[in-house]
Amino acid sequence: MNSPSDPHAHSSTPVIVGGPGSGGAAGGSGGGASFHDALLDGLNPQQRVAVEYRGPALLIVAGAGSGKTSVLTRRIAGLIDSREAWPSQILAITFTNKAAAEMRERVGALLGQTAEGMWISTFHSACVRILRREAENFGFTKSFTIYDSHDSRTLIKRIIKDLQADTFGFTVSGVAGKISKLKNELADADSYARTANFNDPQEEIFVEIFRQYTRSLSAANAFDFDDLIGQTVYLFRAFPQVAETYRRRFRHILVDEYQDTNHAQYALIRELTLPVGENDDDSYALVHGFDGQRTAGLPGASLTVVGDSDQSIYAFRGADIRNIVEFERDFPGATTVLLEQNYRSTQNILTAANAVISNNFDRKDKKLWTDVGDGEKIIGFTGYSGHDEAQFVADEIATLHESGTPYKDVAVFYRTNAQTRALEEIFIRAAVPYRVLGGTRFYERAEIKDVLAYLIAVANPFDAMALRRILNTPKRGIGPATETALAVFAETNEVSYRDAMRRSSELGLGPKVTTAILDLAVLLDEATALIDPDRAEGPAPVSEVLALLLERSGYVVALRAGRDPQDEARAENVEELLAVTKEFAKNNPGGQLVDFLTEVSLVAAADELDDTSGTVSLMTLHTAKGLEYEAVFLTGVEEDLLPHRMSASEPGGPAEERRLFYVGITRARKRLYLSLAMTRAQYGETAVAMPSRYLQEIPADLIDWRQSPGMATSRGGTQPRALNANRPGGFSTRSSIRASDSLSFSESSLPPAPRTKAEWPNRITAQVRDNGDLELQPGDRIRHTDFGEGRVNAVTGEGTKRVAHVQFDAAGSKKLLIKIAPIEKIA
């Protein structure tokens, strides 16, 4: 194995070695010593320590915006330049593929050359890479499929149905969640069964579901998302010599966003950083014909983790904050470096962030600070509705753009994907160029999954699920009955689903159906021949395979012939996928079909970001982690949304939601906007929304309320602008903001803002308009602040959700939420 003559992995001072092959090769960086200086250039003392420290384990507690990426890349570059490590001995784990690409590029830039052989990737990508190499050790092939959560659910749904487990109260999402949670704890069906209480019939059935799920996965030669990590750990534990290969290879392991690692990921890191013993176990060497490989033992790889427990926001998917909190205990000899100086945001933004997060008890006190000055105040806005709020955002973005902030430097965050709807509607109308990250992602669209299923069926003939998906897509007259018949045939004859298709003439089905199945089988075989590694002209590029499949299956033609108006867009999406395969070939010369499928399976929302796009970015708070923007709009800062209603019942829920809010705030460099709405539409109904408790945690003098929750509905209140967006003449959006500016008059007449938190709630929440139990009957006449007088036609809904259907004399008919609408009854 490649190894520098002396890795110096644990020497206390960095060793600088000049000469060819080391730092000297680093293009313009000059000799070793000056390169070393350049590495530390512009860093503060803590950052320098984080770059230079050498030891078995290092924890870098990096507050938001404290320059951790810079520290990590310099640390890696330093290790390589000083010849403490070959690039191939470095494994760096990032949270997204985009972050990985960025880090690789920055390390390359520092060194003046691309460092070949470094592994910089996400946990999932790294594990796929390992699993593809080693799959044959334990009953998989290297072309295994990766099931995304949607695929897992489809499979679970089928199993629940087969077992009729739904009658026992099992739901797909419940089972999927439980299995995922168990896998993150490295449990499997057997280990779970050992602890299960079999007097409980539910437990028994769950174990059976889990078993069948596991069996189906391995029969399909497939791993689900959680398996990628868990099975790698299993592989290392079951085959110590395989583990040793990787322990010997990776001498420096760096993990970013360590606070969001789950138990399985933690176990993986532990496995990789174990010392390598005096190779006294020969079984592997004997089996694999290695001989005389008895090398000396090695200490465990050096481990560097970077994280911030205040930014831990993935507990719901098993992230365990203890991994970082207990790091020093876990890894004896560990050193901790604290990075608190922030290079991203203004002091006002940081003060707000600090104030909010300090409400989480049970945390190490940490205060972000900066020397760039206070900056602008935070801008607050309360809309009448979600649309009104969106209009505010769109208006402000337009203003920002006019004053020179490019669209790409602006981001809009929200808690739930459902909130994009109102934003998109208004943005389209206001001609604000935007891009939604995540949401219904490109690769999750049905038509894309259909087409990918064709490719998967070719790459992995064992994947019955992919085959069943394409069996009747496009329509071939093959229904559920035939589909099941093939599955039964495959099972009873112990052949693959693909073989069952080839032998479909033995099933005694109708001639038309049989021909359809055989045609498909032939097409798949032809496509498979294209990617045969032994093919004379080498395996065909993915685009060629896809083109053949699309052409012969008639998928696109069928789409274009469809009557659904969205079918044309779907056909275009498929064309785009074809373009993606061509792009892939360009970027990955020699890239195989499985490589393409891997890449596609592991794209994250944040990977879709295109820095050159020139559009505003819309994303959830979760997706926003690790990103930063000149101006940030944090929308929907309301109770039941942030904190989300669902979090209330979970232990640690409200604290995690607060961290989410904190993450959102700290993404902003110069300008931060916090907005909320008084009512929010959810599934057809309109509900009252109350300001988030977290707003009260921000010192009052940091927020400049354009329209505060207390002001929004007071007398002379603002126009619900979304409803009046097209009002002609004179009453532009701008003037409506001015109208609300005049409100600051009444605001300033309030007593000085109380500083103590106890009195805060009054200021924000108590002034939201509340009509209490205002009783309205059909026939009553009312007066509305904006719409004038009208007649109540009907009242629907219960309690706070009572809605009046009103026919206004001038403004037409409206539906109003009685509790908070600016209305009064006229005698």
Place this chain on the structure above:
DNA sequence: GTGAAAGGAGTTTTT
């Protein structure tokens, strides 16, 4: 086996 229509259920965050 297909397609339309009606009914019901469920709504967080994601690799």
Place this chain on the structure above:
DNA sequence: CTCCTTTCAC
């Protein structure tokens, strides 16, 4: 409100 499943007629 929307997505999904079920039901029913061809």
